[in-house]
Amino acid sequence: MKFTEEHEWLRIEGDVVVVGITEHAAEQLGDVVFVELPETDQEVAKDDEVVVIESVKAASDILAPIDGEIVEVNTMLVDEPGKVNDDAQGDAWFFKMKPADLSQMDEMMDEAAYKAFIG
Amino acid sequence: MSDLKRTGLYDIHVELGAKMVPFAGYDMPVQYPLGVMKEHIHTRTSAGLFDVSHMGQVLLRPKSGDVADAALALESLVPVSLLALKEGRQRYAMFTNDAGGITDDLMVANRGDHLFVVVNAACKGADIAHMQANLSDMCEIEVIEDRALLALQGPLAEAVLAAIAPVAEMKFMDVAIVGSDFGDLWVSRSGYSGEDGYEVSVSNDQAAAFARALLATDGVEPIGLGARDSLRLEAGLCLYGNDIDETTSPVEGAIEWAIQKVRRNGGERAGGFPGADRILNELENGAARRRVGILPDGRAPMRAHTLLFADETSDTTIGEITSGAFGPTIERPMSMGYVTTEHAATGNTIYAEVRGKRLPATVADMPFRPSTYKR
Numbered sequence: 001m002k003f004t005e006e007h008e009w010l011r012i013e014g015d016v017v018v019v020g021i022t023e024h025a026a027e028q029l030g031d032v033v034f035v036e037l038p039e040t041d042q043e044v045a046k047d048d049e050v051v052v053i054e055s056v057k058a059a060s061d062i063l064a065p066i067d068g069e070i071v072e073v074n075t076m077l078v079d080e081p082g083k084v085n086d087d088a089q090g091d092a093w094f095f096k097m098k099p100a101d102l103s104q105m106d107e108m109m110d111e112a113a114y115k116a117f118i119g
Numbered sequence: 120m121s122d123l124k125r126t127g128l129y130d131i132h133v134e135l136g137a138k139m140v141p142f143a144g145y146d147m148p149v150q151y152p153l154g155v156m157k158e159h160i161h162t163r164t165s166a167g168l169f170d171v172s173h174m175g176q177v178l179l180r181p182k183s184g185d186v187a188d189a190a191l192a193l194e195s196l197v198p199v200s201l202l203a204l205k206e207g208r209q210r211y212a213m214f215t216n217d218a219g220g221i222t223d224d225l226m227v228a229n230r231g232d233h234l235f236v237v238v239n240a241a242c243k244g245a246d247i248a249h250m251q252a253n254l255s256d257m258c259e260i261e262v263i264e265d266r267a268l269l270a271l272q273g274p275l276a277e278a279v280l281a282a283i284a285p286v287a288e289m290k291f292m293d294v295a296i297v298g299s300d301f302g303d304l305w306v307s308r309s310g311y312s313g314e315d316g317y318e319v320s321v322s323n324d325q326a327a328a329f330a331r332a333l334l335a336t337d338g339v340e341p342i343g344l345g346a347r348d349s350l351r352l353e354a355g356l357c358l359y360g361n362d363i364d365e366t367t368s369p370v371e372g373a374i375e376w377a378i379q380k381v382r383r384n385g386g387e388r389a390g391g392f393p394g395a396d397r398i399l400n401e402l403e404n405g406a407a408r409r410r411v412g413i414l415p416d417g418r419a420p421m422r423a424h425t426l427l428f429a430d431e432t433s434d435t436t437i438g439e440i441t442s443g444a445f446g447p448t449i450e451r452p453m454s455m456g457y458v459t460t461e462h463a464a465t466g467n468t469i470y471a472e473v474r475g476k477r478l479p480a481t482v483a484d485m486p487f488r489p490s491t492y493k494r
Contacts, residue, residue: 030345031156033445033452034418052474054420056155056345056445059474078418082156 002105003114008065009089010105016071016096024118026088029055032081037073044070051094067100126172127267127326135341143240145173148343155345159447162312162350166273167342168333175243176263176320179234189234192257198392200379204229209292209307211377213369219394220365228294239359267326272316275338280317291492301325313354313490352453353446355485361423362441362455370401373410409463412485413454417478420445420452421471427458428470431477437462446487453487
């Protein structure tokens, strides 16, 4: 698993990359009450805003961590946004991407580095 | 940050693991480890303890010794009948300005030989100065600095507090001074959550022990400002500074129910408060805009300052959301805000612009969740 400074995690699963937010991020957001997912089969560029997530506190965006195509979204989160708080790094993934260039993940943090990053 | 004031319960908040935030000049708990959603639900199903010590507590003692004189004096600042307020009862009121706007909302209690007033934290300095400037001829104005204020809200509140002091017989908006192991408690059966419950003023030197005794009782959890906001919003209660302020009149703010007939045109003590011309006129003829409940049709919350439109395309706004959040008990997003009167009818569809998209919402009656006051 790789981690970004935007508190996303990325996991390679066959030829796609699964993306979610970290438990730390979910805890900071507080109870999640709304998730708006992107359309599938669309090309996105790194740092495009692809997901809107609203907690009891505020709205925030999730950015595409790499270039590629959104191939699947986790529609369960639309009906059960609270899953993000229950299982952020497991069942509550947000979308799967077909990466344009996997080497974009090379510079990302591993789990130890992410733990150091969040202190 | 260092100039933030602390309430007498600060150490308890920190000990309980609260996330502290600046609020109205105080360092206050926004949530505890339970989290906003569970704190909200807990208050509705058991009992929640809130620290509201940042609010202002003031006694108005009539120089004549007759509480009616204090009531009449305060009536010169609020459009509410206080002369009719019976001993042991409390009433909601609002300070108005010469333009008919609201400078704060408050609770006024008749305690026999004086009035007890509770005002909002953010406004208390201005409110006290306002009362000193206008009421000093008739009243001694005593600002209470040595007492904390706690709210215990929810279906278990009565049983929990009745184990400490004789409060079970009180009805909604009754007030009493009752003895306890924690000294005299100034109790009102009221609150701001839409639940039955109490607000209790307790001396600072007993406040921590009193709070610990309540928290040691089964079913009582500490509740932060986050859940306080979603609770009051589900209950349709307006928050001063968000939903009403100096630019909104009581009629626009839909709180004219607090203005009794005796202070309206044709009443025995009609007018005689700041902004009376405008407010009396609006009471008869309505205002151009109105605070209403708004339920988004979809799941996206519509938060404060979101602009409202009559349809999906027009450029002209019809109003703005003033409070918006997810309602944990009603399990859907909810908002309140102002719309022009022609769009204010219950059931009317309006559109809110959220992240560049016009999303439909419906004007709805409040409270969104029926309140459970013990009347």
